Amino acid sequence: MNRREFLKSSSAAAAAIGLSGLPLPWSAAYAASRSDTLLLISENGPNNLDIQGVGTNRPGYEASWNCYDRLIGYGTKTLEGGGVSYDKDKIIPELAESWEVTPEAITFTLRKDAKFHDGTPVTAKDVKWSFDRSVTVGGFPTTQMAAGSLLKPEQFEAVDDYTFKVMIVRPDALTIPDLAVIVPCVFNSELVKKNATTDDPWGLEYTKNNIAGSGAFKVEKWTPGTEVLYVRNDDWKCGPLPALQRVIWRTIPSAGNRRALVERGDADVSFDLPAKDFAELKKGGKVTVASTPISNGMWCIELNVTKPPFDNVKVRQAIAYAVPYQQIMDAVMFGEAKPLFGGPSNMVETTAWPQPTAYATDIDKAKALLAEAGYADGFETTISFDLGQGITSEPLAILVQESLAKIGIKTTIDKVPGANWRGEMAKKSMPFMINFFSGWLDYPEYFFFWCYHGQNAVFNTMSYQNPEMDKLIDGARAAAAAKDTAAYDEDIKKMISLAWDEVPRIPLFQPYLNVAMQKNIDGYVYWFHRQLDYRSLSKS
């Protein structure tokens, strides 16, 4: 039975059911609405529909993004290489119609026609409640809010029904960008409060399984681990009404099957493909493929500077010269990544980020540097990586291992299961890691704040602490807040140059986010959160 017959028979069945009056109201609509329905497949589904919940996974962010509204959003721009991306420099209204920024506060005027899915109007007290919630519940949402200096409920004030004020506690260029990420979304406060309990005053249990928002889509049915079924919110006011009426999001764990489904034309969009499948699908030409460099993201080799011999900068540089960069690009990434090596100089000339180091594979130079450091005969160490990312990091580790053997460094490979990786990172005991990091907010000082700053956050796996670096990072943040472009550029260039010269972390490449879709799908936009936005998609 082919697909057409399948659909035909199902609509016949649906009609028959409709006549017999059985309670299956959606069937007829389903079969008829194939052209307004998007079938999306990906490896994992959400574990929570609320980004402010405990341990919400990345697919959960997608549900939150599409079903809730924020005060403000990002505009889009066309990228040089084609394709459309969010624009970090263009803030557009969402629930807020307009806003006014003074050194003390940001005052938002809310649109008056926005309604939650249950029909209650969105007011400033809902915004206040939602923001209070995000800075109080702890965990990831609270950390993310803090990244924009949004720290405590006292900062937020509902002036009247449609005026909302955010007090500024310290000048921070990231405050406004941080208000446009997924976390500060607006909840229907009365609805959630009604379903809250004394143990759970913020109603996290309720929002885990129910949407209490005003966003462009509603979750009609969620079968955890299997499927999410969205319908469009026809009353959405915060932007142009989405073209898609329904989105069906199925979890397909097997990468091979995801590929078969999209190649056969049964699935409309396959999200987040492995590099190999992407390269082959592109060559096959049956489907449209889109790939966008993941903003503010890099794969790196990270060397723990508290563990000898990696405390010696010459040893780190020797390793940076021994990495088989091009081989990694070809064999691991199938050419589908942006190289971050072989640049003109480690003393960088631009503030572009991420940008390449001057390192390139040069075994003789590596040997010489190692000899200078007093390790002419090499040493032994362990390469660790997250098995959850094994599809990239495992072949990468093997190539690095082979290459290091050439300069006398003997390595064993330690595969750390996904569940343990974060814990191992926090311990800062691994000497040599292959790892990926990306920041939502696309600013170099944001990356450096997490990964190089002496505050020694969990992502500074190298335990790199250098007062000079801290001064540059803090300086860049202050300059950004003061809008002092010259000082900012100066600090950023110095900061990157210092990082490249001292190489506690050896950049390898900037990966792409890969998506395959049918040729009749239009309007794909890359987002910093690396999840799919259904609002701009259309199907012809």
Add this chain to the structure above:
Amino acid sequence: MLRNVVRRLAVIIPTLIGVVIVTFLLTRVLPGDPAAYFAGPTADAASIEQIRHNLGLDRPLPEQFISYVKALATGDLGNSLSTGQPVINEIRSRLPASAELTLFGLFFAIIIAVPLGILAAVYQDSPIDHFCRVVTTAGVSLPVFFTGLFFVYIFYYVLGWAPAPLGRLDVFFIAPPNITGFYLIDSLLAGDLETFQAALAQLVLPALTLGLFALAPIARITRASMLSVLSSEFIRTARASGLEPGKVIIGYAFRNAMLPVVTTLGMVFSFLLGANVLVEKVFAWPGIGSFAVEALIQSDYAPVQGFVLTMAILYVALNLAIDLVYGLIDPRVRMEG
């Protein structure tokens, strides 16, 4: 008979208590920190601690155990962090999916393996015996994920005969009203033949994959057991008395050869129920095996404990059922009490 059942059930209780303790301890001994895992990408030490506290993982082990047992007594198996749902609901909705797949796979295996085993024994060293050998060797040696992907490639991707491997139902069908949890049965009960057909179409490939794997031990045991019975004296007598071959083979030989076959069936079934993880993964089947493995990878304790407990109960029940079936097949092993 009834007293026997009751006595057997009484023996189960200590087994289950043991299972509860062991799984609780095992999941705690495993390396991995669920709090760090679920704290997300930009978590700092404080937020990890906060999540640890929310999950109750900062309390001493005995205290955690007591609250676990208390909850268990009320039928609460805890919450799964990876899907965000109560474990009991997950098991309730996923067990039928796995059971439907496994039973169907086993059904496939039986209708092929048993006749094949009998024929191979009756016509020993004939082409059919060699064929049986090839099939069973292939069944054991081909890993299920390979046969699964291979079937998908041939029957879905190349030929287009099979529906898209999208789980239990095509996306444009609605699951039948939940009565037994078995889509085939529920759709028939609802009188919805289209859904029945769609569910059956989705089931065929994964069940075949699983069946091919289960086929080998059943065919081998059937053949071996038939061979030994066929060479015994009462068969020679039956043949000498001029009984027709069909009656001799099915009526006398096979009935006597059935005991080991039933034992193997029981083992294969319980083994398949847990081991069809790979088939579930390949076919996006929302079953219990893939759920448990996912949970294990994420150090998500509650589903792992729930899964092991469910499996233990199933296994014990299955063994009991098989023992009772023995008695029906062969009066000589009927339990005395």
